[in-house]
Amino acid sequence: MSATAAAGYEPTGRTVPTRSADRASYDRETIHAILDADYVCHLGFVRDGAPVVLPTLYGRVGETLYLHGSTGSRPLRAAGQEDPGLPVCVTVTHVDGLVLARSAFHHSINYRSVVVHGIARRVTDEAERRAALDALVDHVVPGRAADSRPADAKELAATAVLRVDLAEVSAKIRTGGPNDEPEDLALPHWSGVLPVARSYGAPVPADDLAPGIPVPGYLTAR
Numbered sequence: 001m002s003a004t005a006a007a008g009y010e011p012t013g014r015t016v017p018t019r020s021a022d023r024a025s026y027d028r029e030t031i032h033a034i035l036d037a038d039y040v041c042h043l044g045f046v047r048d049g050a051p052v053v054l055p056t057l058y059g060r061v062g063e064t065l066y067l068h069g070s071t072g073s074r075p076l077r078a079a080g081q082e083d084p085g086l087p088v089c090v091t092v093t094h095v096d097g098l099v100l101a102r103s104a105f106h107h108s109i110n111y112r113s114v115v116v117h118g119i120a121r122r123v124t125d126e127a128e129r130r131a132a133l134d135a136l137v138d139h140v141v142p143g144r145a146a147d148s149r150p151a152d153a154k155e156l157a158a159t160a161v162l163r164v165d166l167a168e169v170s171a172k173i174r175t176g177g178p179n180d181e182p183e184d185l186a187l188p189h190w191s192g193v194l195p196v197a198r199s200y201g202a203p204v205p206a207d208d209l210a211p212g213i214p215v216p217g218y219l220t221a222r
Helices: 001-006 028-036 072-081 126-140 154-156
Strands: 040-048 050-061 064-070 086-100 108-123 159-165 168-174 192-195
Touching: 001 040, 028 050, 028 108, 028 168, 040 064, 050 126, 086 159, 108 192, 126 154, 126 159, 154 159
Parallel strands: none
Antiparallel strands: 040 050, 040 086, 050 064, 064 159, 086 108, 086 192, 108 159, 108 168
């Protein structure tokens, strides 16, 4: 891999935005950081001539995204049936702030997003599938895979895993305040940013949890 390739992904006709191209980024570390900061993506594909977009969990391992679902789900079936796989678009978005301008037109949001174009292929190697499922669990709650029972043969048979290689990828990021028109600056309307952040509450034990089992440190740390 060349130094240029190591630093960033190569832009393509599908990853260069038609609007606000200055907000686009192909930097590998930036894109990985956005992907690693969340665990819910939207998986888009075409089925029977119609677009379908499904929310699902994902995990990143190096230059691969892993997504899981039931073996009976449409994308999982399609990825296993089509050769060489299922063309997909995977998106991840973080909302960091509501940008309130003096005019309705210039209202916006601060965000970090990633769009991945690629081919989803069903993982059939059992070792890779088990490793991918552990990665998915740890991507959502780091440390949890080792602190839970692994899937048994029946559960593995009911679970399918998709892999999407990170090759045609871009990020788009907006930061900062509103872009008001000069003639609107004197208007008597509040203008600025309302920050948005995710927070976690105190862990709630299951009703049937045995007494004396402490809350794991990887949860209290969140």
